[in-house]
Amino acid sequence: MIFSFDPIWLTLELAILTTIVLTLITIPIGYWLSFSSFRYRFIVEAVLNLPLVLPPTVLGFYLLLVFSPNHWIGGWVEDVFHFRIAFSFFGILVGSILFSLPFMLQALQVGFSSIPKTHIETALVLGKSKFEILFRVILPNCKPAILAGMILTFAHTIGEFGVVLMIGGSIPGKTKVASIAILEEVEAMNYHAAHIYASVLVVISMIVLLVLFRYKRSVSMVLAENV
Incomplete structure (x- = not known):
């Protein structure tokens, strides 16, 4: 099998979207x-x-069971939107979001718990709403935790295999990410292509870690509490 960059681009797209979505949805969840x-x-x-x-x-x-056409949820989505979640990019995105959610959530909770209660109490005395406290007091003081959560989420999604394989299979250009491509190349005894895929993932992961650890060393403290 000839090496293709499609699984790499698909992996990066999946990791970036998963990180963005989880950053947005876990902030209110972690705050609560x-x-x-x-x-x-x-x-x-x-x-x-x-x-x-x-x-x-x-x-x-x-x-896979829930999103299949035989289940009422998967059947309803297909009947109304004419779209099948299983074996689609959207399906592996949902799976990645659910599977990586704890990594982002725990990092945020560590950051939230590190905020001195006096800061929050002072904001309440000044008449600030919970919404204002979150965005003007808590989040500005939780940048290392947010970065740590994004690191964990991005890196975890890049290496994800089981969930993606079950819900998405291996459809070239659609659900075939790099981790699945590596397995298929090894099974085909095409070790050269497998080595290229693996090497690219190693380089990407190392670059992300080096840049973010260099940017904010305090991220390592949050990472240490979640690993």
Whole structure:
């Protein structure tokens, strides 16, 4: 099989979109989990962090069942939008978001918990709303945590295999990411192409880590608490 850069570009696209989406959705979730007084908050945390201990093939299997045309969700999407989630880029994006969510969420929670309570109390006394406190007090002081979460999410998505394979299969130019391409090249005993794919992923991952660690050394402290 001839080497192609398509799986590399698809992997980068998947990693970038997953990182962007998780950064946006985990900020309000992390804020609520860190400062909410909800009695059963621990149940929500357990559910959201389940992918940390759940085999990726298990998550991918259930997503495949839910998104298949035989399930009411997958069937409804296909009937209304004429679009099949399973074995599509959107499907592997959803799988990657769910599987990488704990990495972004935990990094943010570490950052949120490091904010001195006096800062928040002072903002409340000054009449600031929770929305203003989040965006003017908490987030500006959590830049290392946000960067750490983005590093973990991006790197984790690049190396993801099980979820992507289960929900997306290996469709060239659509769901065939680099990790799957490596497996297929090894099975075909095309070690040269497999080596190229693997080397590119190593270089990309190292560049991301070097740039961000150099930019903000405090990121390493957050990373250490999540690895």
